[in-house]
Amino acid sequence: MRKTEMTAIIACVVLSLTVFIGSTGLGYAVYRPLRYYDIFSLVIAWxxxxxxxxxxxxxxxxEEA
Structure with missing residues (x-):
């Protein structure tokens, strides 16, 4: 795996955690379930x-890409 691919994977994981924590309020507010547009954005990103x-x-x- 090249460095750019590893950077992209790390960025996706960090952004996913940020979306999850920010959307649910995990750790700093009353817990809320993930909303559909949050799940949709994560699916599109991954x-x-x-x-x-x-x-x-x-x-x-x-092969031809």
Whole structure:
């Protein structure tokens, strides 16, 4: 895994934790369940990361991306 891919994964994890803690109030306010648009944004972010990693793996093997 290249440095840029590792940076993207770390950024996705940090942003996911930030969204989760900020949305639910975990640790600093009354707990609220995740809202649908929070879940939607997390799914889009992780799907984009997975697609980017998949395209990069195909390009590394020499296939057309």
């Amino acid at each position: 799907s984009g990361l997975a697609f980017h990693l998949w395209r990069g793996r195909r390009a590394d093997r020499g």
